[in-house]
Amino acid sequence: MAKSKTSAEVTRFAPSPTGYLHIGHAFSALTAYHARGKGGSFHLRIEDIDPVRCKDEFTDAILEDLKWLGLEWETPVRKQSDHMADYEKALQKLTLKGLLYPCFCTRTEIKAEIVKSGHAPHGPDGPAYPGICRNLSDEKREDRMDDGEAYVRRIDMKGATAIAGPLGWKDLGMGMNKAQPEKFGDVVLARKDVPTSYHLAVTVDDHLQGVTLVTRGADLAPSTDIHRLLQGLLSYTPPAYHHHRLIKDTTGRRLAKRDQDMSIRALRESGYTPEEVVAMSGFEG
DSSP: SSSTTTSOOEEEEOOOOSSSHHHHHHHHHHHHHHHHTTTTTEEEEEOOTTTTOOHHHHHHHHHHHHHHHOOOOOOSSSEEGGGGHHHHHHHHHHHHHTOOOEEOOHHHHHHHHHHSSSSOOOEOOOOOOOOOTTOOHHHHHHHHHHHTOOEEEOOHHHHHHHHHOOOOEEEEETTTEEOOHHHHHHOOOSSSSSSSOOOHHHHHHHHHHHOEEEEEEEGGGEEEEHHHHHHHHHHHHEEEEEEEEOOOOOOBBBOOOGGGBBBBBHHHHTOOOOOHHHHHHOOOO
């Protein structure tokens, strides 16, 4: 378990409505639900900032499947698409610190620059952005934006880490970890059409919802370095973390939403009981 059930925590489960939940999601939701402890609270958050892939039908299915498993949560459910103003406020704070800049590069241009340079630092997400637009003049930036060029907003990682200073985060299983966000390079924090990103939205949401313990899959542990940096820059109190094991199929492959036969919806329709699905997930409360 992430923490003693006698310790009251504010926890959350934050799926994206891009498909049906599978038993790996069941394990993650149950972990967060039970980690709240006696007197704690559990939040359900819908991470629906992608207007193309996220569907209302999957949001409805998430609520139905979790209720079927016996979970209860605080209301109202926070849907990220309803709170873009919160993310814009955070972006403005970072802008005032001089830490954001518009990047007009296409993926093709970025790849070409990496090839030209002969190498690029590699972080957890792949090759780091080579900084093509970082040093554009304010005049050049304004001209290109006025011309209607598409752009994203990136964080100046060197400047951000200099302001934030040394940071660390606590994982209940791994202990204290030194945050190393510089490994990711100048990550994207917002796009022109969607004024946020996963990294920014999850950091702001956890703060606004008062989350004290973040439980999520081990695959997201590296991202915590970026989240800890944003917490420091935005003067947020950092939560504790518990990065749990990932649920895999019989071949050792991590479950994904494309594995429809292992979705909670399919198992329900096949006649499985909530208790059987919990057992299949491997969760031991």
